[in-house]
Amino acid sequence: MTLQEIQEEIISEFDVFDDWMDKYEYIIDLGKELPIIDPLKKTDDRLIEGCQSKVWLDATVVDGKMQFTADSDAIITKGIIGLLIRVMNEQSPEAVATADLFFIQKIGLQEHLSPTRSNGLIGMVKKLKMSALQALNA
Amino acid sequence: MYLCTMMADETKKAFNVRAIREQFPALSQKIYNKNLIYFDNGATSQKPAMVLDAINQYYSKDNANIHRGVHFMSQHATTEYETARKTIQHYIHAKSSDEIIFTKGTTDGINLIASSYGELLTEGDEILITAMEHHSNIVPWQMLCQRKKLTLKVAPINLKGELITEEFDRLLTDKTKLVSVTHISNTLGTINPIAEIVKKAHAVGAKVVVDGAQSIQHMAIDVQALDCDFFVFSGHKVFGPTGIGVLYGKEALLEKMPPYQGGGDMIAKVTFERTTYNELPFKFEAGTPHIAGGICLGKAFEFLNGLDLQAIQTYEKEITEYAQDLLDTFEDLSIIGEAKHKTSVVSFSIKGIHPFDIGTLLDKQGIAVRTGHHCTQPLMDFFKIPGTIRASFAFYNTKEEIDTFIEAVDRSMNLLK
Ligand SMILES: Cc1ncc(COP(=O)(O)O)c(C=O)c1O
Numbered sequence: 345m346t347l348q349e350i351q352e353e354i355i356s357e358f359d360v361f362d363d364w365m366d367k368y369e370y371i372i373d374l375g376k377e378l379p380i381i382d383p384l385k386k387t388d389d390r391l392i393e394g395c396q397s398k399v400w401l402d403a404t405v406v407d408g409k410m411q412f413t414a415d416s417d418a419i420i421t422k423g424i425i426g427l428l429i430r431v432m433n434e435q436s437p438e439a440v441a442t443a444d445l446f447f448i449q450k451i452g453l454q455e456h457l458s459p460t461r462s463n464g465l466i467g468m469v470k471k472l473k474m475s476a477l478q479a480l481n482a
Numbered sequence: 483m484y485l486c487t488m489m490a491d492e493t494k495k496a497f498n499v500r501a502i503r504e505q506f507p508a509l510s511q512k513i514y515n516k517n518l519i520y521f522d523n524g525a526t527s528q529k530p531a532m533v534l535d536a537i538n539q540y541y542s543k544d545n546a547n548i549h550r551g552v553h554f555m556s557q558h559a560t561t562e563y564e565t566a567r568k569t570i571q572h573y574i575h576a577k578s579s580d581e582i583i584f585t586k587g588t589t590d591g592i593n594l595i596a597s598s599y600g601e602l603l604t605e606g607d608e609i610l611i612t613a614m615e616h617h618s619n620i621v622p623w624q625m626l627c628q629r630k631k632l633t634l635k636v637a638p639i640n641l642k643g644e645l646i647t648e649e650f651d652r653l654l655t656d657k658t659k660l661v662s663v664t665h666i667s668n669t670l671g672t673i674n675p676i677a678e679i680v681k682k683a684h685a686v687g688a689k690v691v692v693d694g695a696q697s698i699q700h701m702a703i704d705v706q707a708l709d710c711d712f713f714v715f716s717g718h719k720v721f722g723p724t725g726i727g728v729l730y731g732k733e734a735l736l737e738k739m740p741p742y743q744g745g746g747d748m749i750a751k752v753t754f755e756r757t758t759y760n761e762l763p764f765k766f767e768a769g770t771p772h773i774a775g776g777i778c779l780g781k782a783f784e785f786l787n788g789l790d791l792q793a794i795q796t797y798e799k800e801i802t803e804y805a806q807d808l809l810d811t812f813e814d815l816s817i818i819g820e821a822k823h824k825t826s827v828v829s830f831s832i833k834g835i836h837p838f839d840i841g842t843l844l845d846k847q848g849i850a851v852r853t854g855h856h857c858t859q860p861l862m863d864f865f866k867i868p869g870t871i872r873a874s875f876a877f878y879n880t881k882e883e884i885d886t887f888i889e890a891v892d893r894s895m896n897l898l899k
Contacts, residue, residue, distance in 0.1 A: 364514050364846035369897055396838040396854050396869060417868070418836035419898055420843075 347439050350431050351447035358451040367452070368420065375422030379429065381413040392467040397421040399468055403475030409434045410476055424456060425468055432472055440476035445469065497793040503878050505530045505785075516848025519883045524668050524827055524874030525852055526718045527699055529782075533722060536781040540774040548773055549747055549764070563773055566780025567763070573783045574713065575704040576730050580762040583736070584776050587727035588695040589618040591714030592662070594729055594766065595691055596622040598739040599660070599712075605631040607659040610688070612637045612645055612674070613864055614667040617857040619693045623662065633657075639864070643670035643819035651682065658688040665697035669856045669872065670819025671802070671827030673697075680709045689735065695719055699876065700798060700826050702791045705730050717775060722782035726775030729766070736762050743768040794877045798826050801875055801884060808888045812895070818870050829856075829870040835898050837869045843894035844871075849887055 345353070361367040381390070385402045392399040397418035404411050412429045416422045431447065432440045448454055448465075456465040503509050508528040511518050520528060540562075546555035548563050564579070571579040585591045603609075609623050613636055627634045635658070637650040645663075654661065661683045666673050676692055683690045689711040694703065698715040705713050712735075717726040731739075741748055741759055745768035750758040759765045805828050809815055814833040831837065841853030854869040855862045862869060873887065 365843070365893070365897075368843055368846055372897060397836055418838045420839045421836075 347431055347435050347443055351445070351450075354427060354430070354447050355450045364452075371423035371427070372419050373423070374426045374430075375419050377430075378415070378422050378426035379413045379433075381415045385413075386415065392471050399425055401425070401468065401471050401475075403472070403479070405437065405479045405482075408436060410437055410440050410479065412472065412475075424453065424465055427453075428468055428472060432476075437476040437479040441473050441480060443473070497790060497797055497877075499797075499878065499880055502789075503880075505532070506878055507531060507534065509878060513848040513850075514846055519849040519879075519887060521873040521875060521879065521883075521887065522850045522852050523699065523876040523879075524696060524719075524856075524872060526724070527721050527876055528878070529721055529723070530785050532785045533778050533781050536778045537723065537774060540777055544777075545774075547770055559773055559777075562777045562780075563771075566776050566778075566783075569780040569783045569787075570728055573703070573787065574698075574728075574730060575706050577706065578733055581730055581733050581736065583729040583731065583763045583766045584771050585714070585727045585729050586725055586772070587716035587718070588616075588693060588714050589622075589716075591712075591727055591729035592618055592691065592693065593622045594742045595712055595714075595731075596626040598742045598766075599689070599735070600626040600630060601740050602738065603630055603632055603659050606633070606657065608633045608635055608655070608657045609660045609662065610635045610637060610650075610653055610658050611662050612650075612664070613639045614643065614645070614670060614672060614858065614861055615662070615664055616668055616693065616695065617859070619662055619664060619691075620860070632659075636860075639672075641865075642821050643667065643672045643824075644821045645672075645674055650679070654682055654686055654688065656686050658683070658686055660691065661688050662691040662693065664693040664695070666700065666825065666827075667819065667858075667861075668696050668827065668874075669829055669858045669861055669870065670821065671824035671829070671874075672819060672821035673701075673823040673825060675823075676708050676710060684709070696826075701795055711735055717779040717782065720779075720782055721785060722779035723772075723775045726772045726779050728779075733762065736766070741765050741768070745769045747771075789877075795825075798875060798877055801879060801881060802826055802828060804881055805873060805875070805884045805887070808884065809891070812891070818865055818867070826876070827872060827874045829872045831867050831870050832895060835895065837871045839898050840871050840891065840894050843897060844887075844890055847890040847893070849890055 381400050381402050386400045390400045390402055392401060397416055399416045399421060401414045410432060412433055414425045416425060506528045544559055546559040548560040567579045567582045571582050576582060585594060609632055611623060623634050635653045637653050638646050640646050663674055663679060665676055680690045691712040692710045694713050694715040698720045711732050713730040715728055718724040748760050748765050748768040750760050802825055806817060809830055815830055818829040818831060837853035841851055844851055852872045856872060
């Protein structure tokens with residue numbers, strides 16, 4: 345699936361919820377599917393400092409496709425990074441670097457993009473894209 | 483006559499939460515389709531209609547620059563601004579309105595003292611703070627210490643979140659020139675024994691700064707009874723506007739201190755060779771101040787003057803204990819800050835659950851709390867936690883809200899397990 349299609353898929357999954365708590369329950373569940381980073385790779389250079397929760401992210405390129413693993417000490421953050429990785433995983437570095445992540449707004453998570461929320465969603469997106477750019481320049 | 487006074491007292495005493503809530507329009511809104519429960523009063527308080535109306539009145543009718551106009555509007559605004567200063571003076575029981583300096587807030591007040599009073603300190607002098615201070619009562623002193631080669635000492639606290647008296651006494655020496663402590667900890671709710679601290683500090687010749695950011699909202703303040711040398715607070719935490727605050731300082735000290743910033747209003751006479759400064763309080767108020775802020779902060783105190791502070795204090799203590807007792811029944815939940823003397827703040831952490839997760843889920847249930855380090859990172863390091871979930875109450879909060887909050891915490895914990 346393309347990055348576009350995966351985002352459409354996520355949007356339709358979220359469409360069924362009209363209660364915020366149900367939405368977050370689903371996000372929490374998604375966190376459990378997050379491809380977890382090798383604990384040995386939880387080093388400072390892989391740490392994205394959000395103000396409140398910590399996120400570690402590792403990126404590799406296998407056969408020209410991006411592969412991400414991550415973890416966080418907060419469960420909701422794990423769910424959110426899980427969503428991002430679901431969209432970006434197995435995509436080409438070009439696609440990741442130039443991705444327009446319209447699903448964030450559509451499923452109502454844009455509040456996590458505001459700097460005051462500071463849970464590092466902005467940092468996560470930046471880091472995901474930076475790693476794709478590095479892969480391109482490598 | 484006697485009957486009249488008694489009746490006035492009765493109306494004041496009849497502390498009625500419903501009636502009070504009606505005066506705070508922000509409280510009756512829905513957030514994510516749920517009735518708002520505002521438990522973030524430690525961060526900032528909501529504003530009563532009386533203050534909101536005053537803001538509107540000022541900008542729609544009274545707007546003029548002060549202290550510099552011959553015209554009617556300027557004189558009117560000046561009178562209002564100076565009346566507010568007097569209202570605040572009386573509220574905190576300062577000797578003179580010259581001791582009330584308008585600032586931007588607590589942070590600004592502490593920086594003013596650090597910059598100006600700091601000029602009077604010399605190499606080797608010591609400043610004593612406590613382990614429960616807000617960053618704004620740490621960093622300005624660190625900066626001053628670097629600039630003037632002074633030493634910053636930190637009095638430790640115990641696991642309940644109380645200042646350890648013996649340690650404080652040990653660190654307070656004749657080298658100590660300034661003691662700066664918070665009246666109430668914004669993270670723990672601990673009420674510090676200010677009058678006692680002042681007595682001890684004065685005995686070694688040190689001056690005392692009280693960070694009143696939290697206490698001004700929750701207790702009657704009498705700076706003369708406390709005998710503190712400085713007392714600072716923010717307007718927005720005491721039902722007034724943001725961007726305005728107060729520095730109280732004893733007149734003799736303020737007289738000795740050099741000006742903080744230069745500009746208009748703070749001068750007596752300017753030539754290119756030499757400038758003489760205005761008298762107090764204007765010496766410390768350079769430039770056009772936050773006029774609307776000052777006037778409306780005065781209104782916030784007029785609002786408080788109409789209430790029975792003693793009754794409020796009792797009520798707030800009661801709801802704080804009510805919340806704390808209910809939270810205590812959760813397994814895996816620990817209350818952070820269990821001082822004998824505490825009020826209005828309940829901080830807690832839950833084993834295995836990140837504060838951010840709880841905070842996010844509470845938000846979705848219409849409940850505003852704060853999560854994180856609350857600008858007290860050294861304190862979090864002391865308790866070895868990344869942060870807490872903090873519910874902080876005001877007199878407009880109710881036990882019913884606390885019940886709903888407890889259910890919401892329970893629901894959130896179940897989701898996150
Ligand atoms: C104890 C304490 N000190 C200082 C401050 C800083 O106040 P302000 O940001 O209004 O200057 C706060 C506010 O959070 C506080 O709670």
